Amino acid sequence: MSDLLERLRERGWRLTAQRRVVAEVLNGQHVHYTADEVHALAAERLPEIARATVYNTLSELVALGEVLEVSTDGRAKRYDPNAHHSHQHLICSRCGMIRDVHPEGDPLSALPENERFGFTISEATVTYRGLCPHCATA
Amino acid sequence: MSDLLERLRERGWRLTAQRRVVAEVLNGQHVHYTADEVHALAAERLPEIARATVYNTLSELVALGEVLEVSTDGRAKRYDPNAHHSHQHLICSRCGMIRDVHPEGDPLSALPENERFGFTISEATVTYRGLCPHCATA
DNA sequence: ATCTTGACTTGGACAAAGTCCAATGTAAGC
DNA sequence: GCTTACATTGGACTTTGTCCAAGTCAAGAT
Structure with a gap:
């Protein structure tokens, strides 16, 4: 976990409470959540987190290669934290x-x-x- | 082309002007249009065709196995008329x-x-x- | 050829997923 | 502990798609 946050910090990521919570929700999961599910889970720890922030953070994690976006069908995209093992x-x-x-x-x-x-x-x-x-x- | 319409008629499909136009737009294409593109192309021939009708017709063609739905990413689904050749x-x-x-x-x-x-x-x-x-x- | 009827179409409202933006807040370097 | 550039907020907006009640029409029956 802290590996992830450390890697991100090394790349100039500014570590805010919101980003930390989003990263923690994803980390180590073998289920792949939708953005809304991530938002709901993050809100359990940080009630006022905005949907837009979750979307922003997820996009950044994808851009940084730490998380993969999986679009299974016409429904919501899911986010796959297992980006470092090809599968x-x-x-x-x-x-x-x-x-x-x-x-x-x-x-x-x-x-x-x-x-x-x-x-x-x-x-x-x-x-x-x-x-x-x-x-x-x- | 008429093969498609004939096959559909044999299966009890009611042949309306709208359905004919949608089927004609898809038929023989090697590009895969989105529903909105199909609507725009269909409207060139039948100006008052409703968006809902295009969606209905596409769903029916998919259900009948005549057209494949391709969801590439989070964007609009595309419709692939080449359902009879595996690719x-x-x-x-x-x-x-x-x-x-x-x-x-x-x-x-x-x-x-x-x-x-x-x-x-x-x-x-x-x-x-x-x-x-x-x-x-x- | 006309009638009848159930299936089809329409258009507008609604919903889900996601983006954008101006105003406000704050992490991190000095 | 200041400063400021970067992040967050929340609400409006967009895109894609679904739903529904009312009107229309294709096709079989007469």
Whole structure:
């Protein structure tokens, strides 16, 4: 935890109570919260924190590479604190639960040159969908 | 084109002027429009078509499996008329443009059994991101 | 050809998610 | 402990999408 705050301070991040609370809410979670959920959890500790501040802070954490933005469908974006381990996502089509997974190989290499259309490709994400054990039996 | 409309009619779809125009806008495109873009294009031919009708019609086409919904990020969903050929997407991080691409191999097989957490996995989608030739030079 | 009817369309209100901005507050360096 | 540049606030605004009651119309029946 304090690693995160220290890394941020080294990069010139001004450490305010609001930013600390947002970072603490995210840190070490294996669930991926929406911005509104982060706001609600942060407000438990710091009641007057503004929605805009949560959005700002999340965007900064994403820009700094400390947190990943995951947009699963047309709904709210979710924030994934596990930015330092490359991984992909497995999502339950029914309940929306997300698990981090680690497929083998590099999906980037599966795209031949003549399928790149002049793009400068920087990233490939793989999303697996299906039913989680709980939803499959329910 | 008329294939699509015929298929839909066989399934009991009531063919209205509005639905015809929406289907015609989508048909045969290799770009993937947002609902608003579809609305604008449809309105060129049928000026008074309502936004709600476009949304309704797109949802029906998706439910019938004739069109795929692609949600690229937090922005508007895009509609992909190429539902009958399996493919993946390459997205410009700046302007949001989408191209269909065809990577080699099957991403599903890259996920080992012990990384499936009891899920019944039905689908794997791969999304490549980068800058399109136009945005890379601008 | 006209009627009938249930499905379709309309437009406006509403909602969710997110952005923007001017005024105010404050962390950190001096 | 001052100062000031940077952060926060809250409310208005935007975008994307959904909902609904009232009006309209495609298509089968007569």
